[in-house]
Amino acid sequence: MNLSQRAAWIAALPLLLVVALAVLLPFAWRSAALAVDCARASECALRDLVSDAYYFKAILNTVWLSALSTLAALAIGGAAAVALAEHPSWRRASAVLANLGANFAGVPLALALTLLFGVQGVLRQALGGVGIVLPFDLEGSGGLLLAYLCFQVPLATLMLALPVQMLEAGLMEAAATLGAGPALFWRRVGLPLLLPSLLEVGSLLFANAAAAYATPFALSGTSANVLAVRIAALVSGDIFSNPGLSSLLALLMFVLLAGVIAGANALAHRLRGRDA
Amino acid sequence: MMRRTGSWSRLALALVVVLAVLPPLAVLLYAFSARWDRSLLPEQATWAWIAELVRTPRVQAAMVQTLALSFASALLTLLAGAPATIAARLVSPRMTALLDALSLLPYAIPPVVIAIGALQLFVGRWGGWLDLRAVYVVVVAPLLFPLLHKTLGAAMRQLDVAPLMEASHTLGASDAFLLRRVLLPLLAPALVASLLLCWVTAAMEFAIANLLLGGSIEMLQPLMNGMRNVNGHLSAALVVLSFAVIAAMGMLVEGLMAWNTRRNS
Numbered sequence: 001m002n003l004s005q006r007a008a009w010i011a012a013l014p015l016l017l018v019v020a021l022a023v024l025l026p027f028a029w030r031s032a033a034l035a036v037d038c039a040r041a042s043e044c045a046l047r048d049l050v051s052d053a054y055y056f057k058a059i060l061n062t063v064w065l066s067a068l069s070t071l072a073a074l075a076i077g078g079a080a081a082v083a084l085a086e087h088p089s090w091r092r093a094s095a096v097l098a099n100l101g102a103n104f105a106g107v108p109l110a111l112a113l114t115l116l117f118g119v120q121g122v123l124r125q126a127l128g129g130v131g132i133v134l135p136f137d138l139e140g141s142g143g144l145l146l147a148y149l150c151f152q153v154p155l156a157t158l159m160l161a162l163p164v165q166m167l168e169a170g171l172m173e174a175a176a177t178l179g180a181g182p183a184l185f186w187r188r189v190g191l192p193l194l195l196p197s198l199l200e201v202g203s204l205l206f207a208n209a210a211a212a213y214a215t216p217f218a219l220s221g222t223s224a225n226v227l228a229v230r231i232a233a234l235v236s237g238d239i240f241s242n243p244g245l246s247s248l249l250a251l252l253m254f255v256l257l258a259g260v261i262a263g264a265n266a267l268a269h270r271l272r273g274r275d276a
Numbered sequence: 277m278m279r280r281t282g283s284w285s286r287l288a289l290a291l292v293v294v295l296a297v298l299p300p301l302a303v304l305l306y307a308f309s310a311r312w313d314r315s316l317l318p319e320q321a322t323w324a325w326i327a328e329l330v331r332t333p334r335v336q337a338a339m340v341q342t343l344a345l346s347f348a349s350a351l352l353t354l355l356a357g358a359p360a361t362i363a364a365r366l367v368s369p370r371m372t373a374l375l376d377a378l379s380l381l382p383y384a385i386p387p388v389v390i391a392i393g394a395l396q397l398f399v400g401r402w403g404g405w406l407d408l409r410a411v412y413v414v415v416v417a418p419l420l421f422p423l424l425h426k427t428l429g430a431a432m433r434q435l436d437v438a439p440l441m442e443a444s445h446t447l448g449a450s451d452a453f454l455l456r457r458v459l460l461p462l463l464a465p466a467l468v469a470s471l472l473l474c475w476v477t478a479a480m481e482f483a484i485a486n487l488l489l490g491g492s493i494e495m496l497q498p499l500m501n502g503m504r505n506v507n508g509h510l511s512a513a514l515v516v517l518s519f520a521v522i523a524a525m526g527m528l529v530e531g532l533m534a535w536n537t538r539r540n541s
Contacts, residue, residue: 003451008368012360012375015421018352019378022415023385026393079288086285094289101296103522106482107501108515111508112299115306122302126316154296157289204383211386214482218501228388228483235392236487243396250389258384 027254030247037244045244055230055245059252061141062227066209069148070202077156078198081164084157095161101154105147106214113138113147113219139220147215152205159204163197196268203264207257227253300519307512325513335499335514342485342496345409346478349416354471356417357424362459365432366441366451379422387419391487399488412488416481420474427473431466431533435459435540465536469529476522 038044049055084091104112116123117138124134136142167190175185191198213232216224222233227249234246307325309318329335364371382390398411437459444454460467485495496518503511 003363003367003455005368008363008366008371011363012371014356015360015375015378018356018414019381019418019421022394023381023390023418026397027385027389029397030393076288076291079285080292083285083289090289094293097293097296099526100300100519101292103480104296104300104519106480107497107504108303108519109299111306111500111504111511111515112302114504115302115312115508115512116298120313122312122316150295150299153292157292207383207386211383211388213386213388214486214497217486218482218504228386232388232392232483232487235395236490246392250385250392253386253389254384257386261380261383 027250030243031251034244034247034251043244045242045248048242048245049248054225055249058225058227058230058249061225062210062253063256065141065144065148065226066206069145069152069209070205072149073152073156073205074160074198074202076153077158078160078164078194080157081160082168084161085165085168091161095158098154098157102151102158105151105212107218109147109150109215110218113143113150117143117146139223143219144216144224144226147219148209148212151215152209155208156201156205159201160197163194163201167193196271199264199268199271203261206260210253210257303512303515306509307516309509325509326517329510329513329517332510334494338494338496338499341493342479345412345493345495346416346481347475348409348413349478350420350471350474352413353417353420353424353474354467357421358428358467358470361425361428362432362455362463365429366437375425378418379425382419382422387481387483388487390415390419391484394484395488408489408492412484412493415488416478416484419481419484420478423473423477424470427470427533428463428466431463431536434537435462462540465532465539469532469536472525472529472532476525480518480522 034045038046080094084094113121115121117134117136118124119138121138127134136146138146171189171193172182172185175189180188211228212226213228216226216229217232222229231246231249231253234242234249305318306312308321308323310320310322310324312318360371360375364375394411394415398406398415399408440458441451441454444451444458480497482497482501486498486501489495490498496514500511500514500518503514
């Protein structure tokens with residue numbers, strides 16, 4: 001028997017079935033129920049969304065938290081990747097630590113940050129003892145941003161290490177031979193060449209932050225006003241439930257994230273094509 | 277001599293290390309100290325929390341449940357996903373593109389959305405005749421597939437299968453023979469590595485474990501979260517224990533992949 005296209009598709013069938021059943025079916029079913037409700041104009045969740053600024057705030061919070069943590073992670077992680085490209089001997093240890101940081105999210109991270117920066121947190125107390133008052137409170141947006149940075153920055157470092165390393169090899173030396181300093185090199189050569197990778201990695205970081213549920217939930221419970229927590233609380237919350245609105249928010253989140261990922265990938269593809 | 281970019285990149289690296297290391301370090305210290313509320317430094321090193329943890333039946337039960345269910349999910353991912361990734365890489369670039377897109381799906385439809393959808397449809401609607409554990413195992417699998425696809429894909433790129441296939445065709449061997457006698461043995465370490473990777477990832481998953489199983493089957497991550505409010509030291513000890521297991525598995529994965537690279541080169 002030789003492996004034909006048809007046989008390959010048959011081999012892939014179980015996987016496609018699992019994905020269709022576990023991910024697409026519930027998602028489509030909920031979206032269809034939402035569409036039916038709104039077409040009948042009986043209990044359209046769209047009205048709830050428009051009438052309640054709280055949910056708009058959740059969308060806004062999600063977007064700015066994700067965008068800001070992504071931009072900061074790209075800047076810090078990218079710079080760290082440059083240091084790693086220049087110091088090969090640091091790479092292994094740094095990769096291990098960054099891996100730990102990128103995976104230390106959710107409940108463990110919330111526990112750690114409460115220990116350090118909570119109301120009774122040791123760092124908050126110690127800094128307070130010398131007269132420094134931390135400008136954020138852990139349950140608020142500042143705390144969420146700090147938490148997101150704790151896993152986004154190491155993740156960005158991991159994902160950018162290889163693209164930066166491939167760029168650095170030789171190019172910078174060539175630029176230096178021609179008299180270009182590091183600043184000129186990065187502005188005119190390094191960053192433009194790195195842009196496609198930055199876009200791709202950035203879109204995944206953005207989605208990673210927007211999808212984060214465990215971290216905000218463990219830090220401030222259902223009062224964390226970000227999309228992921230709202231989507232869950234509207235169905236499983238004890239106080240009041242509105243499955244239609246939850247479906248609508250999930251749909252909006254899908255459009256937002258799919259748009260960001262597809263857009264960034266298309267742009268990166270075009271930029272690469274132009275350089276080639 | 278290479279031109280250095282100066283101190284800012286090293287400063288950024290230091291910041292990365294601080295952000296990555298400070299939280300785990302805090303939890304580690306808390307798990308091994310009798311108390312840490314009076315000063316900047318924890319007091320009295322102790323194994324008591326770890327010892328109490330491993331003796332607690334509730335923790336043992338959650339540990340067993342979590343390891344079993346997450347292993348089932350990882351195994352399902354391997355059994356359903358590996359044939360797809362291997363076949364796609366062998367004969368169909370179009371299918372590879374589709375699988376690449378499927379790997380991005382959990383980013384656009386995140387775990388919390390999957391969990392709520394499953395909760396409403398599989399538990400709310402069809403809960404009467406669907407087993408909750410089975411639902412959990414199937415629902416987690418698509419989240420794990422990207423890990424498998426990436427690990428296995430990298431191993432296959434490294435193998436460079438096209439010449440192998442050509443050679444076996446020239447010698448008159450069928451693809452089934454090539455798969456059984458050449459490819460699968462060569463890919464075995466990568467397959468085991470992806471299984472372990474999927475297993476630890478599933479075991480540390482929170483959203484689906486909490487939303488779908490919460491209330492009926494207690495998993496490690498929700499238990500960890502619940503324990504925070506009762507005894508932070510115990511919760512910290514559980515985090516340390518989990519990450520110790522993850523680190524051990526991670527070393528195993530890395531060892532397997534390194535051995536695979538050496539063997540195949």
